[in-house]
Amino acid sequence: MTEQTKFLLDESKLPQAWYNINADMPVPPQPVLHPGTLEPVTPDFLAVLFPMSLILQEISAERYIEIPEPVREVYKLWRPTPFLRARRLEMALDTPAHIYYKYEGASPVGSHKPNTAVPQAFYNKEAGTKALTTETGAGQWGSALAMACAFFGIDLEVYMVKESYHQKPYRRIMIESYGATIYPSPSNNTMYGRALLADNADAPGSLGIAISEAVEAAATSGGAKKYSLGSVLNHVLLHQTVIGQEALLQFEMADEYPDVIIGCTGGGSNFAGFTFPFIHKNLTEGKQTQVIAVEPAASPSLTKGIYTFDYGDTAQMAPVVKMHTLGHTFIPPGIHAGGLRYHGMSPQVSALVDAGHIEARAVKQLDTFAAALTFLRSEGIIPAPESTHAIKVAIDEALAAKESGQKRVIAFNLSGHGHFDMGAYESYLHGRLEDYEYPAEAVAEALQHLPDVS
Numbered sequence: 001m002t003e004q005t006k007f008l009l010d011e012s013k014l015p016q017a018w019y020n021i022n023a024d025m026p027v028p029p030q031p032v033l034h035p036g037t038l039e040p041v042t043p044d045f046l047a048v049l050f051p052m053s054l055i056l057q058e059i060s061a062e063r064y065i066e067i068p069e070p071v072r073e074v075y076k077l078w079r080p081t082p083f084l085r086a087r088r089l090e091m092a093l094d095t096p097a098h099i100y101y102k103y104e105g106a107s108p109v110g111s112h113k114p115n116t117a118v119p120q121a122f123y124n125k126e127a128g129t130k131a132l133t134t135e136t137g138a139g140q141w142g143s144a145l146a147m148a149c150a151f152f153g154i155d156l157e158v159y160m161v162k163e164s165y166h167q168k169p170y171r172r173i174m175i176e177s178y179g180a181t182i183y184p185s186p187s188n189n190t191m192y193g194r195a196l197l198a199d200n201a202d203a204p205g206s207l208g209i210a211i212s213e214a215v216e217a218a219a220t221s222g223g224a225k226k227y228s229l230g231s232v233l234n235h236v237l238l239h240q241t242v243i244g245q246e247a248l249l250q251f252e253m254a255d256e257y258p259d260v261i262i263g264c265t266g267g268g269s270n271f272a273g274f275t276f277p278f279i280h281k282n283l284t285e286g287k288q289t290q291v292i293a294v295e296p297a298a299s300p301s302l303t304k305g306i307y308t309f310d311y312g313d314t315a316q317m318a319p320v321v322k323m324h325t326l327g328h329t330f331i332p333p334g335i336h337a338g339g340l341r342y343h344g345m346s347p348q349v350s351a352l353v354d355a356g357h358i359e360a361r362a363v364k365q366l367d368t369f370a371a372a373l374t375f376l377r378s379e380g381i382i383p384a385p386e387s388t389h390a391i392k393v394a395i396d397e398a399l400a401a402k403e404s405g406q407k408r409v410i411a412f413n414l415s416g417h418g419h420f421d422m423g424a425y426e427s428y429l430h431g432r433l434e435d436y437e438y439p440a441e442a443v444a445e446a447l448q449h450l451p452d453v454s
């Protein structure tokens with residue numbers, strides 16, 4: 001075995017195609033429903049929001065979809081991303097396990113999100129889109145799409161969850177630096193936002209509300225603006241599969257193959273991007289890698305939500321899909337600092353969890369920050385609060401391997417760095433964070449408002 005720590009791929013090894021798991025799904029796809037009629041949507045409905053090329057990717061069953069050359073050219077600014085063996089963390093844990101991580105924080109904005117922002121901006125440009133609207137929670141997606149829109153000369157309007165808008169000014173300034181316009185959501189810019197503000201001028205907002213505003217702004221623009229989403233949808237997960245495809249090659253360089261792979265889940269995109277190429281091998285080549293999705297106990301769609309049809313947004317304007325959901329009326333607790341606050345989960349990830357191909361775990365935030373400190377004090381990188389969920393379970397697995405004396409090979413996706421999230425670290429270091437488990441009663445209440453799909 002080589003003593004190598006970093007496994008770096010040459011630019012020529014950048015994937016030529018994205019991997020589409022629809023080709024290998026062990027269960028039939030569920031319909032996407034119109035939020036008004038609850039009947040299957042027509043491409044016309046989606047065409048108000050998205051260019052046809054992305055709609056076709058959304059429903060494609062082709063296993064590999066070629067990455068356009070202009071997108072590969074932009075990817076080369078940071079891809080292939082590094083893959084590391086966490087030797088110092090292994091020593092700190094005194095574990096016989098080998099721990100690897102894929103580092104998506106190497107992108108210019110510090111997360112995996114540009115992997116889809118760039119192709120979405122590219123396909124919109126190709127379709128003649130002049131302006132896009134989107135939402136952002138902590139600001140990571142907004143900054144990724146703002147960068148991509150700057151590259152392709154598209155105007156961008158970002159609805160940022162109001163609480164984050166005030167708590168995370170640096171992400172907001174980053175978005176503005178790339179040239180986008182940003183509004184705190186709920187805003188006075190949309191009918192939905194105005195109605196919410198009339199009700200409560202201090203409404204903190206939520207991702208579901210910000211999605212509603214961005215969708216409304218595009219849908220009522222008379223064709224002038226289209227909408228872009230940073231997670232959940234099939235085409236978004238598709239674009240992220242460059243992560244796992246590179247990791248497979250990097251595992252070859254390391255001459256190992258993972259026993260267990262781990263990712264954090266908000267809407268499911270970095271998790272899917274990392275794991276789907278490995279799940280492909282589980283499904284088609286008889287590999288048996290254990291696959292674990294990790295979510296916060298404060299926003300536990302996979303472990304406490306139910307697998308059913310629900311709206312993608314709070315105002316019931318976005319399509320209805322079958323997914324694990326806490327109910328579209330979900331408002332995440334303010335005390336929760338770790339991101340990953342969406343009420344639902346990507347339909348593809350949900351279906352694979354339901355069919356038993358992915359295991360889900362919920363972890364508490366004090367444990368995730370404790371795991372982050374163990375990691376960063378041995379490996380150096382300060383992880384995004386979202387990524388710490390994956391680290392917590394990777395460390396749990398490494399300690400279980402130590403307990404049982406097994407040399408397991410563990411890998412996780414380090415979806416981003418936390419340089420803009422030092423406020424959350426400050427709260428943790430000064431004892432101001434608390435654990436919070438989303439109460440079963442709140443889930444039960446929210447599920448009263450599900451659409452009646454028969």
Ligand SMILES: *Cc1c(COP(=O)(O)O)cnc(C)c1O
Nearest residue numbers: 140231266267268269270386416
């Ligand atoms: C947005 C984000 C996530 C959560 O989104 P997914 O679509 O579930 O990947 C996780 N990590 C980082 C660093 C993010 O920016």
